[in-house]
Amino acid sequence: GAVVSQHPSWVICKSGTSVKIECRSLDFQATTMFWYRQFPKQSLMLMATSNEGSKATYEQGVEKDKFLINHASLTLSTLTVTSAHPEDSSFYICSARETSGTNIQYFGAGTRLSVL
Amino acid sequence: GQNIDQPTEMTATEGAIVQINCTYQTSGFNGLFWYQQHAGEAPTFLSYNVLDGLEEKGRFSSFLSRSKGYSYLLLKELQMKDSASYLCAVSRSGATNKLIFGTGTLLAVQP
Numbered sequence: 001g002a003v004v005s006q007h008p009s010w011v012i013c014k015s016g017t018s019v020k021i022e023c024r025s026l027d028f029q030a031t032t033m034f035w036y037r038q039f040p041k042q043s044l045m046l047m048a049t050s051n052e053g054s055k056a057t058y059e060q061g062v063e064k065d066k067f068l069i070n071h072a073s074l075t076l077s078t079l080t081v082t083s084a085h086p087e088d089s090s091f092y093i094c095s096a097r098e099t100s101g102t103n104i105q106y107f108g109a110g111t112r113l114s115v116l
Numbered sequence: 117g118q119n120i121d122q123p124t125e126m127t128a129t130e131g132a133i134v135q136i137n138c139t140y141q142t143s144g145f146n147g148l149f150w151y152q153q154h155a156g157e158a159p160t161f162l163s164y165n166v167l168d169g170l171e172e173k174g175r176f177s178s179f180l181s182r183s184k185g186y187s188y189l190l191l192k193e194l195q196m197k198d199s200a201s202y203l204c205a206v207s208r209s210g211a212t213n214k215l216i217f218g219t220g221t222l223l224a225v226q227p
Contacts, residue, residue: 042219043203043220045217046215046216046217049214051212093158097213102164103166107159107160109158110156
């Protein structure tokens with residue numbers, strides 16, 4: 001149980017375009033999902049907390065107009081990187097925590113974004 | 117604020133035991149997690165400690181001392197596939213119990 005699916009796993013796009021990443025909890029409901037960013041050989045940096053039915057909470061220094069988050073249902077959150085630039089190239093990972101359960105976060109497989 | 121420290125790299129021998137330490141300073145502590153992450157993959161959950169003491173799960177054990185702000189992950193009977201980064205993460209109490217990750221410890225298991 002506790003499977004989180006993240007799609008796509010790899011995306012290459014041109015500078016200036018927008019990219020949408022999906023995060024789904026397959027076998028449980030998740031009121032709260034999290035979006036992280038990870039640079040090579042570094043740890044995970046929390047970008048924002050996605051709350052079902054309400055606005056996301058962004059960490060300090062993360063541009064909310066740049067990284068749009070939508071959490072329309074208890075099993076789906078999306079992250080859209082708008083007007084992507086090469087410096088946005090990174091590994092983006094989502095996680096989900098069961099609505100009624102432990103404090104454990106389960107992670108998706110990650111999305112590697114390369115902006116040309 | 118919060119601060120989580122763990123060694124950057126460690127090397128161990130196949131079949132041996134290795135202990136990865138993690139110290140933390142945070143307000144509103146609500147548990148400590150250990151995750152394993154292979155290169156280019158997402159982290160996988162290993163253990164969760166919220167009370168003091170040792171939690172054992174197969175070859176992996178995790179210990180927590182809240183008064184000392186200290187935890188360790190113990191890996192026994194090391195296998196080559198255990199070569200990975202091990203991430204210590206602290207959960208902060210609040211509406212969302214978000215996790216704050218340490219920089220991770222890259223473990224290399226040698227034959």
